Every structure is written in C-alpha cells, then in structure tokens.
Amino acid sequence: MSQPTPCQLRSRCPADTMSIADKLAKVCIPGDFILLTGELGAGKTVFTKGFARSLGFDGLVTSPTFTLVQEYRGRMNILHADLYRLESLAEFDDLALGEQTNLAGAVALVEWGELAKPSLRTQYLEISLRVLQDDWRLVTISGSSASWDSRVQSIDFGSLKVDDSLQERELLRN
Ligand SMILES: Nc1ncnc2c1ncn2[C@@H]1O[C@H](COP(=O)(O)OP(=O)(O)O)[C@@H](O)[C@H]1O
Numbered sequence: 001m002s003q004p005t006p007c008q009l010r011s012r013c014p015a016d017t018m019s020i021a022d023k024l025a026k027v028c029i030p031g032d033f034i035l036l037t038g039e040l041g042a043g044k045t046v047f048t049k050g051f052a053r054s055l056g057f058d059g060l061v062t063s064p065t066f067t068l069v070q071e072y073r074g075r076m077n078i079l080h081a082d083l084y085r086l087e088s089l090a091e092f093d094d095l096a097l098g099e100q101t102n103l104a105g106a107v108a109l110v111e112w113g114e115l116a117k118p119s120l121r122t123q124y125l126e127i128s129l130r131v132l133q134d135d136w137r138l139v140t141i142s143g144s145s146a147s148w149d150s151r152v153q154s155i156d157f158g159s160l161k162v163d164d165s166l167q168e169r170e171l172l173r174n
C-alpha cells in the first residue's frame with residue numbers, strides 16, 4: 001500500500017492556524033498524542049489555543065515554562081507540554097505523558113514534540129509549522145497510523161488546502 005502523502009495547508013494569519021486546530025480538535029479522541037514542531041514563534045501555542053477553544057476551554061493558553069506540562073479542562077481535557085527547556089529524554093520519560101493522557105482521558109499537545117519522538121510508544125499526529133514570507137505559515141500534517149490518516153482525510157480544510165498550482169509552488173520555494 002502506498003504511503004499517504006502529508007496534508008499541506010496554508011495559514012495566512014493566526015485565525016487560520018486556529019481554524020486548522022479547531023477542525024483537528026473535532027476529530028480527536030481521548031488518548032490522542034499531537035506533536036507540534038517548528039521554530040520559536042512559528043505558531044505552536046497559537047495552534048494549541050485554537051485547539052483548546054474548540055474543546056470549550058476559554059482560559060489562558062500559554063507555553064508552560066516553570067512546569068513542562070499544564071492541563072486545560074474542556075469537553076475533553078488537554079495536557080499541554082512544551083519541551084523547549086527539556087534537559088534530557090529521561091526528564092520527558094519521567095513525565096509519563098502517555099500514561100497521564102490515557103488516565104485523564106485527555107489529548108496531549110506537545111510543543112517541540114520532535115524531541116519526544118525517540119521515547120514515544122504511542123501513535124501520534126505531527127503538525128509542523130514553517131514560517132513563510134509575509135507571516136504566512138505552511139502547516140504540514142502527517143499521521144503515524146491508519147486511524148490518523150483516515151481522520152485527517154475526512155476533514156474539509158476548504159481554501160486552506162495547498163493545491164498544486166504554479167502559484168503554490170512559488171509560495172513553497174520561499
Ligand atoms: N499564520 C500565523 N499562524 C500563527 N501565528 C502567527 C501567524 N502569523 C503571525 N503569527 C504570530 O506569530 C506568533 C506565534 O507565536 P507562538 O504561537 O507563541 O509560537 P510558538 O509557540 O511556536 O513559539 C504570534 O505572535 C502570532 O500572532
């Protein structure tokens with residue numbers, strides 16, 4: 001079976017990134033793990049805010065700093081982690097985030113999630129944010145399982161979807 005290609009979206013503003021997060025939140029189930037990758041300022045926390053709003057949490061959403069993980073209570077709870085200050089993989093293992101996520105019936109959103117990959121024993125969805133010119137973002141969504149692939153494919157991203165036109169290829173070159 002051929003590998004499904006990642007889904008590529010174009011975000012022109014923070015509201016677009018939040019709308020992408022909203023659509024993804026609607027197909028999430030307890031125990032899901034989402035890794036957010038991209039440079040500082042790429043929009044990982046903006047994405048998390050959109051995700052939390054979608055699940056009915058309207059409190060403050062910021063990158064956890066003093067703790068590595070914080071919890072938001074909504075229709076489904078969210079464990080929001082930020083590994084920017086992670087000193088070792090053992091420190092991530094000590095969080096037992098996979099177990100916590102399952103126990104809490106929550107979904108985990110992990111900023112700088114690529115750092116956790118060597119330790120992950122669960123399937124995950126990866127959202128990569130790349131800064132383009134004019135503050136646009138290229139958002140690439142790739143799943144590590146058939147369940148994620150089919151859920152992502154079921155979402156109608158409408159005009160946010162990057163198509164194959166010449167103009168889009170120009171955009172990606174920058
Ligand atoms: N298309 C966009 N998507 C997300 N954020 C954007 C976008 N355009 C501009 N921004 C700005 O970029 C910043 C992203 O910050 P943040 O989400 O905290 O980044 P990170 O968590 O990846 O370090 C915010 O100030 C946001 O307003």
Ligand SMILES: [Mg+2]
Nearest residue numbers: 044045063111
């Ligand atoms: Mg952040």
